[in-house]
Amino acid sequence: KECITAAGLLLFGKSNSITEAFPEFFLDYRENLSDDPEVRWTDRIWPDGRWETNLYQFYFKVIGKLTDGLKIPFRMENLVRIDETHVHQALKEAFVNCIIHADYNLPTGIVIIRDRTGYTFSNAGRMKIPPEVALQGGNSVPRNKTIQKLFGLINLGERAGSGLPKILRAWNEQHWRNIELKEETIPDKTVLRLWTVSLIPDEAIVALKQLFGTNFNTFKQNIVTTLVTAYLEGSVTNRRLQQISGEHSSDITKLLQSLVEKGYLITNNKAGRGTVYHLNKDYKESSIDKEINSVDKKVNSVDNGINSVDKEQMVDDDKKISLITEEARAKKRLKPEAMRKIILLACTVKPLSLKNLAELLDRNADNLRVTYISKMVKEGALQLLFPDEPNHPNQAYYTKRI
Template structure:
């Protein structure tokens, strides 16, 4: 890493994958909390020799070589930290402006190594990371990490006090019928019920006592909801569907495991939900010879997503499984984080399901592909339709994995038109890959190398060259370093975005003068007023766009002045101020709301899709 790259990291400030420490008095004691937090979350970078003043960060004088020695001494001391997962190349000294900074890259620990903790007690020394910094894990979080260490899958556990009377026999009969229809010559078809259940993993025996009982997989797959929740109180399945994109509209269809009208088990839930997910798919049918094939790759992808959700869930975790279907998206959410790194999961080829027996049961009736191919198949299906690439994320407190499948076009016409309007004749010189990158940055507010790997079939180094080329052309601005670098559209795009209402994605929030049912009849005065507002917003925010480092009080004043003109969304403020949304929310918006200087436009619905912010005086005048 060179000084230029490190300066980008410092300018971007602290986030979920970056921690800056002044270290003027030597190695900070809380460096071990950050090491634990990064290792137990998604990895990150620690910078020693960087001081925070207000909301800005600056290199300071430190004894870098001593810091490095003390760090290696500490991390290799089992009395200090449970395990060292670093190698030599993870720690380096970089010179910036004549000052030496120690950069420590902490990778995500494997599930076998988690939790990484301070001292001797994982329940008091384990940390994780969020946007607020390092936090001490709860007893439940540590227990889940310890449980994931085991090479024995959680769903193979034998429950000696559970037997056939805890199963819904209609579910079992249905499963056997599907199995025999798919595999009519299979030798298991002639087995007695108990032997069949034993073969598929639904029944097990404790070898020490020869005691027989349902496995956890058998209980979850075929059990009655009451029996399941007696063992797993947190167990809950939910499907909800909304047929329009009108904000605030209630769900038009909903299934929950606890309503008493059906078994509530995984097997029946799958078939209740998959029909609803695929009922109205607007996908052209395919032909096999002279025959029509209604089952497309998208149908298969949705089946794969649903099976993966059920097979990867941590059924001891909180909030249960939630499947959502809206007009332009499908969302699959389950308790528990991934057992392999997120980047590895996105690449496919390797899988580590939390419940391999449940996965096997679905595969035996033709549902679910070989381990590791699920995400790959879903990506192929979405790419075939030219839809936005699937998004897979992890959340913590509580642990959740969320897969979102959007059926929006990969190259929305509004973004293509926007690029053409800004670039003019230069647009035609862009390659298809460059257009995709700029469109993604426009649609999602920024783009990363990792995100582009999921959108294209290109490798990381190829994408890096494309991104560097767009930076050199003045189209993208990098923030951060390495895998954490976020590339945003440059100032030339911000000016056009705000100055031209036709392509203005940030001016569609509440209280825009030319919106509403009478927009078509708005007169010249209204249009002139809108342009005046846009010019004022640009003038007020000009200093923030030009200057990367501002005194917090200066930024506060700019934000309050902007929100006094009209209510502004977080995305609007991000574009006006040329700042990333997450740090902007964390450092300024949340604080100004707490101080009562800003008010939300929709105070009764904080997560309203059109939530915007205005100064308190504006709020008072309008109400």
């Protein structure tokens, strides 16, 4: 008597028969492309009793939804228009990989999510090789080899070990954020996250500048990448940064520890390679903003003698600047750090020319330019009012107040 194989049952069987043999079997596709935060899902495919819940039906119900509306231009090949781009192929690979590597005896099953920032493919069971090895390609140990062969008969799924490199190629072509492949425990599962957002989105930069103030303008690229990753993905780890930057884990550990020491990142655990780091959303405002606020308080106290109508009006910028620069005028010798802070504060109120600064600080203009202004412009601490014309007759300097 011939019996159907487990692979055949999972692929083509009836729902009741599958769950009888595999009680934990579960397939779920969730889609949320809405701008409304109150909307949970805009589409969903799951075992609702209206279709035979097997892998074959699930794949063909979902694959079109994964690629629908992708704003990727077609390509030409031998003068023939090819509408299926590398991104389309990559999504098919990710889907098939999810199916052939899943452990159908474990809970969580297969869950695929499409949202406004990308795709998440999650399958029960951990990988048989480390994620970093899998990402290099050429090595694949599928849990369900027979299912892989059956998909191969209908030209779905690349040869063993080539799927992830194909996904990486497609994502790199679009300059999207690096893919994220990780394992989780309790319960065991493997998660592949495919981001469809740029490496460093403008909205992330704006949010981080609002959080960290003028300090952000001085951050090196590896710090920016780390903080952007923590902002976009909700957290950052040593392993994730290895996937993104390719840097050695020990160097990344030092970087993460330094960001914790500076208060940019926080963690509840002792620093190490398995530690999860989060943005410090309670980061204290920059010293410059603190100084400006204290100046505002001083100015308000000066105005106490003015009538109540005048008190409610905005304090004159010149008065603010005069108060900020008062210490420099009073002291002929001032520590460089103190002078830099005064210059930054004054230029935060409004753009000031070299002549303005020299008069306000009671310093020689040439010495001021050589000792402070030129260096601060080069460092990015000061901005040029006319960046394309450094010698503009009305050139002035300002500090971005975030």
